[in-house]
Amino acid sequence: MATLTDVIDRPSSQSGLWSWITTVDHKRIGVLYGVTAFIFLLLGGLEAGVIRLQLAVPDNTLVDPDTFNQMFTMHGTTMIFLVIMPLSASFFNFVIPLAIGARDVAFPRLNAFSYWVFLFGGLLLNASFLTNQAPDAGWFSYANLTEKPFSANQGLDYWALGLQVLGVSSLAAAFNFVVTIVNMRAPGMSLMRMPLFVWMTLVTSILLVLAFPVITVGLIELTFDRNFGTNFFVPEGGGDPILWQHLFWVFGHPEVYILILPAMGIVSEVLPTFSRKPLFGYPVVVFSGVVIGIMGWAVWSHHMFTVGLGPVAVSVFMITTMLIAVPTGVKIFNWIGTLWGGQIDLKTAMLFALGFVALFIVGGLSGVSHAVAPSDNQQQDTYYIVAHIHYVLFGGALFGIFAGVYYWFPKLTGKLLHEGLGKLHFWLYFIGMNVTFFPMHYLGLN
Amino acid sequence: MAHQTEVSHHAPEEEHPTSTGINNRKLLMWVFLSSDCLFFGSLIATYMVYRGQSLVGPYPVDIIDVPITTISTFVLLCSSFAMVRALAATNEDRQGGIIFWLLMTAFLGTIFIGFQVYEFNLFREEGLRIDTNLFGTTFFTLTGFHGAHVTLGIVWLLGLAWIARKGRLGPKTALDVELAGLYWHFVDIVWIVIFTLIYLIGGFDTGPAGDPSLVPHSITGFLGLI
Ligand SMILES: [Cu+2]
Numbered sequence: 001m002a003t004l005t006d007v008i009d010r011p012s013s014q015s016g017l018w019s020w021i022t023t024v025d026h027k028r029i030g031v032l033y034g035v036t037a038f039i040f041l042l043l044g045g046l047e048a049g050v051i052r053l054q055l056a057v058p059d060n061t062l063v064d065p066d067t068f069n070q071m072f073t074m075h076g077t078t079m080i081f082l083v084i085m086p087l088s089a090s091f092f093n094f095v096i097p098l099a100i101g102a103r104d105v106a107f108p109r110l111n112a113f114s115y116w117v118f119l120f121g122g123l124l125l126n127a128s129f130l131t132n133q134a135p136d137a138g139w140f141s142y143a144n145l146t147e148k149p150f151s152a153n154q155g156l157d158y159w160a161l162g163l164q165v166l167g168v169s170s171l172a173a174a175f176n177f178v179v180t181i182v183n184m185r186a187p188g189m190s191l192m193r194m195p196l197f198v199w200m201t202l203v204t205s206i207l208l209v210l211a212f213p214v215i216t217v218g219l220i221e222l223t224f225d226r227n228f229g230t231n232f233f234v235p236e237g238g239g240d241p242i243l244w245q246h247l248f249w250v251f252g253h254p255e256v257y258i259l260i261l262p263a264m265g266i267v268s269e270v271l272p273t274f275s276r277k278p279l280f281g282y283p284v285v286v287f288s289g290v291v292i293g294i295m296g297w298a299v300w301s302h303h304m305f306t307v308g309l310g311p312v313a314v315s316v317f318m319i320t321t322m323l324i325a326v327p328t329g330v331k332i333f334n335w336i337g338t339l340w341g342g343q344i345d346l347k348t349a350m351l352f353a354l355g356f357v358a359l360f361i362v363g364g365l366s367g368v369s370h371a372v373a374p375s376d377n378q379q380q381d382t383y384y385i386v387a388h389i390h391y392v393l394f395g396g397a398l399f400g401i402f403a404g405v406y407y408w409f410p411k412l413t414g415k416l417l418h419e420g421l422g423k424l425h426f427w428l429y430f431i432g433m434n435v436t437f438f439p440m441h442y443l444g445l446n
Numbered sequence: 447m448a449h450q451t452e453v454s455h456h457a458p459e460e461e462h463p464t465s466t467g468i469n470n471r472k473l474l475m476w477v478f479l480s481s482d483c484l485f486f487g488s489l490i491a492t493y494m495v496y497r498g499q500s501l502v503g504p505y506p507v508d509i510i511d512v513p514i515t516t517i518s519t520f521v522l523l524c525s526s527f528a529m530v531r532a533l534a535a536t537n538e539d540r541q542g543g544i545i546f547w548l549l550m551t552a553f554l555g556t557i558f559i560g561f562q563v564y565e566f567n568l569f570r571e572e573g574l575r576i577d578t579n580l581f582g583t584t585f586f587t588l589t590g591f592h593g594a595h596v597t598l599g600i601v602w603l604l605g606l607a608w609i610a611r612k613g614r615l616g617p618k619t620a621l622d623v624e625l626a627g628l629y630w631h632f633v634d635i636v637w638i639v640i641f642t643l644i645y646l647i648g649g650f651d652t653g654p655a656g657d658p659s660l661v662p663h664s665i666t667g668f669l670g671l672i
Pocket of ligand 1: 303
């Protein structure tokens with residue numbers, strides 16, 4: 001232990017490729033995360049494009065059914081694990097030490113380890129395309145479609161292993177940021193003085209620490225089922241496919257907040273800046289974020305209303321899910337309160353932050369509508385859900401992240417991004433997003 | 447991981463007091479252990495959900511041997527005592543004691559693993575494999591991952607003993623031993639839970655057609671009840 005540092009010197013290269021490969025600097029690692037995730041964003045967007053092209057006309061033969069399944073599975077998996085999570089991690093890395101007055105994160109080497117393991121996991125997942133065996137059971141990979149008899153090729157093994165590797169990366173990063181935020185604050189930076197983004201990073205990291213091991217176990221069980229003949233999710237052997245759904249959503253619902261809370265933190269920084277006012281009700285925004293982080297553990301079965309858990313369990317999860325909308329709504333009123341009476345400056349970052357609030361309200365309202373179990377029974381597995389998830393994750397998380405990109409880019413590079421192109425970007429995104437996904441509400445309910 | 451006081455220029459964060467006063471590495475260990483809690487929690491939940499659901503034998507009542515495992519559990523508990531002695535010796539800078547108690551902890555852990563290997567082999571001979579039934583599946587998965595944790599701990603302890611051999615462990619580097627101790631005690635506590643649930647409470651389980659008093663135990667059943 002103690003001797004390791006004697007053996008491995010801190011990297012000394014200041015420039016060139018080697019300096020990036022060996023870097024343990026939080027700003028550089030933030031850039032690595034951001035650039036890598038942006039490339040994966042293009043890849044995930046390409047996959048979405050194939051999905052929409054295939055569906056553009058009836059009986060299209062652009063791709064065969066197998067490829068289509070691979071496209072929508074990899075689109076979802078990529079956007080969640082290889083785009084939004086690492087883009088958030090990029091901001092954690094770049095912003096957190098600066099925001100709390102620390103020299104770096106608590107464990108710079110562990111931080112570099114997180115990035116490289118993330119890159120390896122992303123490449124491993126996508127290497128499956130090389131053998132034409134990409135995962136094809138959806139980003140949720142419900143049992144027992146994922147068992148060997150129904151998914152005979154290696155796709156689900158790539159999926160399970162790839163997510164395990166990404167889990168190691170996410171956990172290492174989350175450990176690091178919990179310690180950094182709890183322990184590395186400059187003198188005077190008390191918890192209730194921390195910027196909102198730091199608070200949301202802390203809540204997100206704690207959620208990751210506690211949620212990821214649950215899916216780790218699910219993935220282990222899936223791997224054992226597929227490779228060692230066990231029957232965790234196989235009814236013929238006495239197993240219960242529903243167990244997978246529980247394990248997946250006990251992770252999966254906190255994961256929703258892992259995806260959205262960083263964006264909420266960014267927006268809580270951007271809105272006050274471009275309104276020339278402090279954030280309205282700072283303690284309330286902090287508290288509602290913490291409450292979301294706690295209540296997020298008690299709602300997972302709202303993804304399973306149609307499974308048949310019985311009326312009592314369904315009612316309980318219906319009520320908890322509606323309750324969790326309250327702290328979320330509180331945040332929205334705080335953001336509006338911040339704007340109220342402010343000197344609003346519609347820079348690109350501000351447009352994206354406002355876009356976040358507007359689109360997240362739409363996604364939040366459709367979310368409340370499937371918190372109601374009877375109406376969810378009509379909505380499950382329809383385009384209505386597709387609309388909801390894209391309003392909260394594209395309209396929500398990604399708009400928040402782009403607000404952060406435009407907001408912090410000058411801090412990183414010393415240059416402002418071009419306002420005209422930025423506004424063009426915003427309006428293309430905003431209009432394109434609504435034209436694509438708003439009609440899906442109707443498609444799903446008809 | 448990095449650092450120690452003698453190479454503190456490599457670890458600037460350790461020169462300054464932290465916001466909470468808790469050492470960074472110690473906090474890291476606590477955060478990791480909280481994560482590991484959920485890991486074992488999920489494995490144990492899987493075991494409990496599938497209790498008494500095996501379609502074919504052998505069932506726990508056929509092969510679980512509580513007395514033998516009570517011995518190995520006692521050995522593991524003793525190893526925690528040895529671990530406490532190792533940390534005390536480190537704090538008091540008794541070099542011989544440090545090495546002795548570290549090796550003793552690792553030795554007792556190895557005996558525990560020996561019992562586990564013996565038990566796994568015995569179960570295999572009696573017809574229980576990981577793919578035999580849900581009991582075999584959940585039993586080998588849960589206890590196997592616990593055994594892997596213990597094995598990792600043994601390697602860690604041996605590594606510390608190797609460092610101690612050069613006289614590098616002492617009051618200034620007691621944290622190195624303390625962290626290993628936190629991990630070791632945690633793995634120990636997890637075993638107490640596993641021993642209680644699988645051996646003492648579930649050791650007499652039969653198949654689904656067996657004693658009906660065993661039935662209301664699964665999480666799914668619990669969700670159905672509330
Ligand atoms: Cu959910």
